[in-house]
Amino acid sequence: MRVERIGFEGFRNLRAGEMIAQEGINVIYGDNAQGKTNLLEAIWLFTGSRSFRGARETSLVTAGQERARLELDFVAEGRQQNAALLIQKGRQAVLNGVKLRSGNQLAGHFRAIVFSPSHLTLVKDGPEERRRFLDGAIGQLWPKYTSLYQAYLRAVAQRNALLKDARFHTQLLDMLEVYDREIAHKGARLVDYRLRYLARLRPYAEEIYAGIAGGREEIGVAYDGLPDGSREEALMTALKLARKEDLASGATGVGPHRDDVALTVAGMDARQFASQGQQRSVVLALKLAEAAVLRDVAGEQPVALLDDVMSELDEKRQDYLLRHIRGWQVFLTGCDAAVVRRMNTGAVFRMEGGVLTKEG
Ligand SMILES: Nc1ncnc2c1ncn2[C@@H]1O[C@H](COP(=O)(O)OP(=O)(O)O)[C@@H](O)[C@H]1O
Numbered sequence: 001m002r003v004e005r006i007g008f009e010g011f012r013n014l015r016a017g018e019m020i021a022q023e024g025i026n027v028i029y030g031d032n033a034q035g036k037t038n039l040l041e042a043i044w045l046f047t048g049s050r051s052f053r054g055a056r057e058t059s060l061v062t063a064g065q066e067r068a069r070l071e072l073d074f075v076a077e078g079r080q081q082n083a084a085l086l087i088q089k090g091r092q093a094v095l096n097g098v099k100l101r102s103g104n105q106l107a108g109h110f111r112a113i114v115f116s117p118s119h120l121t122l123v124k125d126g127p128e129e130r131r132r133f134l135d136g137a138i139g140q141l142w143p144k145y146t147s148l149y150q151a152y153l154r155a156v157a158q159r160n161a162l163l164k165d166a167r168f169h170t171q172l173l174d175m176l177e178v179y180d181r182e183i184a185h186k187g188a189r190l191v192d193y194r195l196r197y198l199a200r201l202r203p204y205a206e207e208i209y210a211g212i213a214g215g216r217e218e219i220g221v222a223y224d225g226l227p228d229g230s231r232e233e234a235l236m237t238a239l240k241l242a243r244k245e246d247l248a249s250g251a252t253g254v255g256p257h258r259d260d261v262a263l264t265v266a267g268m269d270a271r272q273f274a275s276q277g278q279q280r281s282v283v284l285a286l287k288l289a290e291a292a293v294l295r296d297v298a299g300e301q302p303v304a305l306l307d308d309v310m311s312e313l314d315e316k317r318q319d320y321l322l323r324h325i326r327g328w329q330v331f332l333t334g335c336d337a338a339v340v341r342r343m344n345t346g347a348v349f350r351m352e353g354g355v356l357t358k359e360g
């Protein structure tokens, strides 16, 4: 997977322009608030995912402008491809001249992983962030997963509506069974995907974490949901058991939409016990492991978008990271030009006030 060119117009603070990317490492450096992360965000949107900053479409468009237009020339599956994104209230996408139904449909065509300081929420926040990571990663790998998940969520929403109505119309209770069955069926398949994914991710996460942390302690990555065995039946039983509580709350309290990924460092909950540096290493290890799994399954190394990653790592960890990403195409942002010089490979760009300039 390789980006050849990204063009942008009306996107955040970026002045209309383009970046001709190189193979290997592309460094973008500059002071704070100049537009470096915005550029990575623009590239990221071509994965079909939403902004990694959780931004809505309207905040992606330059203040005072109507729409943003992004273009990407890239090489994937051994051929030259081209995609365009028009961002207005929603997103419209065109891939190789063909209009897609939505921006999400780009998923599986252009693949990337992104690490940014905002991803520390993956360790620090609640289960939702970890599910988002898992669902995003699996969706890029197997786009069918995303439609299955959406169908599952629709069934949950219907069950929730029924839970609320059934308080006043008890004859509706019989219908809950129908939704329980559907949720259990789809939910079990979702959990299968997630377990299969984690089984692939785990060995890489362990190896990479050991590399970053210098082998001092171990990372643990485990699915936190229903027990093994027949998952569909287990989920069916759990839904029945939760029914009383669900009727009271009007929401479905069990199922993959509530599951979690337990992250540990040296056997202890990373959220509570890991230091800031360890938490950062956990997230970085997960993101680099995500790239490894994408490479294994899709047969192509995804593009890596690494936002502000160097500044927080000491020299040994920086060296590990640089060795690890050798041969990948990487977009690496930072404030410090000195770090850039240490690498003496690839291209260097400077970002200033939304204007991107190539150096040397
Ligand atoms: N929709 C927008 N319109 C105009 N400017 C924006 C918009 N969204 C963000 N910005 C500006 O972009 C700048 C931040 O860019 P960012 O890429 O986060 O900087 P950094 O170089 O530190 O990574 C801020 O000055 C912010 O005000």
Ligand SMILES: [Mg+2]
Binding pocket: 033, 036, 037, 038, 307, 308
């Ligand atoms: Mg930034």
